[in-house]
Amino acid sequence: MNLAPATRALLGQALETYQDSPRAVGWLQRHLDRFGDPLRLAVVGASETGKSTLVRAIAGENVADEQAGMAWIGQPRHEPTLLDTPAIEPGAAPNTVENICMEADAVLYLVRHPHNADLGFLHTLRDHPIARAAAVNAIVVLSRADELAGGRPDALISARQVARRYRREPEVRELCQDVVPVSGLVACAARTLADAEFDALAALAATPREDLEPQLLSADRFLLRDGEMRGPLLDRFGMFGVRLALTLIRRGANTPAALAGELVPRTGLADLRQAIERNFTSRQAALKTRSALLGLDVVLRMEPRPAAAPLAEGLDRILASAHEFRELRLLAALRGGRMRLSPDLLAEAERLVGGHGTEPAERLGVGEGDVRPAVLEMLRRWRGWAESPEFGESERRAAAVVLRSCEELATGAR
Known part of the structure; x- marks a missing residue:
């Protein structure tokens, strides 16, 4: 369906x-x-x-x-x-x-x-x-x-x-x-970074480290000097963000765009x-x-x-x-560690039910031209696992969902 x-x-x-x-x-x-x-x-x-x-x-x-x-x-x-x-x-x-x-x-x-x-x-x-x-x-x-x-x-x-x-x-x-x-705080600050905020951070980064480092040990120490300028920075970045921004500026992130580009990937x-x-x-x-x-x-x-x-x-x-629902429930189970599968089978099952992309080549981990032979091999393997006495009942049910995904891939590859 x-x-x-x-x-x-x-x-x-x-x-x-x-x-x-x-x-x-x-x-x-x-x-x-x-x-x-x-x-x-x-x-x-x-x-x-x-x-x-x-x-x-x-x-x-x-x-x-x-x-x-x-x-x-x-x-x-x-x-x-x-x-x-x-x-x-x-x-x-x-x-x-x-x-x-x-x-x-x-x-x-x-x-x-x-x-x-x-x-x-x-x-x-x-x-x-x-x-x-x-x-x-x-x-x-x-x-x-x-x-x-x-x-x-x-x-x-x-x-x-x-x-x-x-x-x-x-x-x-x-x-x-x-x-x-x-x-979230640092990610938001980085994505909406204002020129004035960058200038304030750059001025701090130019302060000799031996003077600045003790001030970065806590929020209270940081605000003791020039709280009017530092307070808004602390509100926007937090201590983690301020410390990270200063480090990145010293390493060469010398424009607002460069700093934002370095900060965002480090926020998750x-x-x-x-x-x-x-x-x-x-x-x-x-x-x-x-x-x-x-x-x-x-x-x-x-x-x-x-x-x-x-x-x-x-x-x-x-x-x-609805097989699509079964795939999503199985993905949650696989990622949550509820299936007693070997690491290799776990990774293969996650990929085949669309955990790394829903296109056939992404599910099979192959190039576009290699879909047909790969899906036939997966059909053979997972049909065996779905009937394997080595698996418990929940693992066999999981294998049956993976097998159904392979069957749908095979239908599309004909």
């Missing part, structure tokens, strides 16, 4: 069934129209997790204050549209969570520190039966990663190690596709954008279908009628046969 066309056809049937209900028609048409729109990506988190800061970092522009409510920020063509949401505190009203679920196709869930992170929002996302049957659509972002190591120069390296451990925790790996550390922003592309943008048809099915279910629950019985059956049929 081609998932998106089947879902659009089901929405068309629903429009006919509910043509006498303006509210249902408006809701269904909205979800149908969204198939032609950019992917909608909500940035969600509690207060002080840096949501609007991260949105500015991704978009490279200023946005409305988060207290103003949900704000859509347009992105370059083919990139997701960002949704900056109000702060979601523990015990948030279910309708608030449901509104975000209905507005967005995927979620970046920001946490300040994994040790005290509240994952209730992600659990609520998964409470709906359709959400459990469909694809996992969330990435957890350690959005203030530079704070995990006290602002040391190696803070992002330490944060990546923390993220790897956190990704493997049983609760976390069930709820998200990935865990990515980002210094590129890793986050890659995770968004790999998990969301390349899978946007499946994620938009997920949103549409959730939207259809809302209509079926809010306005039940006998004529809608075929719609409910069609919805169940799509969920039962």
Whole structure:
């Protein structure tokens, strides 16, 4: 089954069934129209997790204050549209969570520190039966990663190690596709760097090191001298960002553009954008279908009628046969360490179900002209693994999903 066309056809049937209900028609048409729109990506988190800061970092522009409510920020063509949401505190009203679920196709869930992170929002996302049957659509972002190591120069390296451990925790790996550390504050400052800020940093970098280094040991020491100039820099960059910027200027980043170009790759922003592309943008048809099915279910629950019985059956049929959803659930399991596969098989399974790109050559790890022989070899190998007594039941089920992906590749390669 081609998932998106089947879902659009089901929405068309629903429009006919509910043509006498303006509210249902408006809701269904909205979800149908969204198939032609950019992917909608909500940035969600509690207060002080840096949501609007991260949105500015991704978009490279200023946005409305988060207290103003949900704000859509347009992105370059083919990139997701960002949704900056109000702060979601523990015990948030279910309708608030449901509104975000209905507005967005995927979620970046920001946490300040994994040790005290509240994952209730992600659990609520998964409470709906359709959400459990469909694809996992969330990435957890350690959005203030530079704070995990006290602002040391190696803070992002330490944060990546923390993220790897956190990704493997049983609760976390069930709820998200990935865990990515980002210094949102520094990324935002770098992408919106002003000439005056660069000049202030360059002046600091010209200070003899023996005089400046003791001042960089803490925020309090840094602000003791010329707090009027240094305070705004600290607010924009944090101690980690100030230390990093000064180091890069001394190494030759002698223009605002050069400094920004050196800072951004060191913030984890590129890793986050890659995770968004790999998990969301390349899978946007499946994620938009997920949103549409959730939207259809809302209509079926809010306005039940006998004529809608075929719609409910069609919805169940799509969920039962949607291989794209199975691939995304398996990717989450593979990346979360839930499959007892050898490292080589683990990497191969992840690639074949689209973990490194959804084009046939990307799935098979070969050139365009080598697709046919490679897919036949993968079919042979994974058919054997799907029936192997060496595997446990969950591993055989995983192998069956990979085998189905190979069969679809073989069909396309004929």
